[in-house]
Amino acid sequence: xxxxxxxxxxxxxxxxxxxxxxxxxxxxxxxxxxxxxxxxxxxxxxxxxxxxxxxxxxxxxxxxxxxxxxxxxxxxxxxxxxxxxxxxxxxxxxxxxxxxxxxxxxxxxxxxxxxxxxxxxxxxxxxxxxxxxxxxxxxxxxxxxxxxxx
Ligand code: ASC
Numbered sequence: 001x002x003x004x005x006x007x008x009x010x011x012x013x014x015x016x017x018x019x020x021x022x023x024x025x026x027x028x029x030x031x032x033x034x035x036x037x038x039x040x041x042x043x044x045x046x047x048x049x050x051x052x053x054x055x056x057x058x059x060x061x062x063x064x065x066x067x068x069x070x071x072x073x074x075x076x077x078x079x080x081x082x083x084x085x086x087x088x089x090x091x092x093x094x095x096x097x098x099x100x101x102x103x104x105x106x107x108x109x110x111x112x113x114x115x116x117x118x119x120x121x122x123x124x125x126x127x128x129x130x131x132x133x134x135x136x137x138x139x140x141x142x143x144x145x146x147x148x149x150x
Contacts, residue, residue, distance in 0.1 A: 022076070027085040034080035035090075041073035045136070048117065051126065052133035058126040067114075067121035074114040078107050091149040103147055110139040 024030040044066040050056035051063060081096055081103075096103045113136040120132035 021079050024080065024082060027082060028088055030080040030082045030085045031088060031090050031092075034077040037073050037076035037080070041070055044069040044073070045140070048121070048129065048133060049137065052130045058129070060121075060124045063121040063129055064124075067118040071111075071114045071118040074111045078104075093147050093149055096147050103143075106139075106143040106146065110136075110143060113139040 022030075022033055024033065047056070047066045048063060048070065051058050081092065083097070086092055086094055086097060113132075117129075117132040117136045120128040123129075
């Protein structure tokens with residue numbers, strides 16, 4: 001029993017450490033998935049922006065909750081930029097697949113900024129949130145400028 005539990009714990013620890021890897025039956029499913037994850041992220045990021053920019057009152061708990069969602073969602077879209085999903089209902093530029101190392105750098109940078117934003121939200125003060133929000137928004141914009149059609 002003890003042995004079984006410890007094996008189970010090991011399996012669980014390994015599976016939690018694996019990066020999220022969604023599977024898609026069709027390229028359109030991948031496109032829908034990445035758009036959905038960006039949309040959820042944007043909704044929660046926008047709430048943080050409203051607080052950071054003084055358009056909404058600062059609420060420490062709401063900041064933590066929103067930043068948590070943002071940092072989790074930030075991990076999701078990348079595995080959905082599959083081959084063949086450059087066509088159809090997407091603003092993804094071909095450069096995503098042609099300059100994949102550059103795209104990965106931009107994606108990694110964004111995720112790192114969202115982790116910092118999450119840490120800042122947990123600090124529990126508006127100034128920390130303001131400091132982290134600017135670079136986080138800039139990391140969204142940098143990727144949009146290079147890799148998204150408007
Ligand atoms: C947002 C949002 C984005 C980013 C970007 C920052 O709130 O939806 O995509 O910020 O506009 O420049």
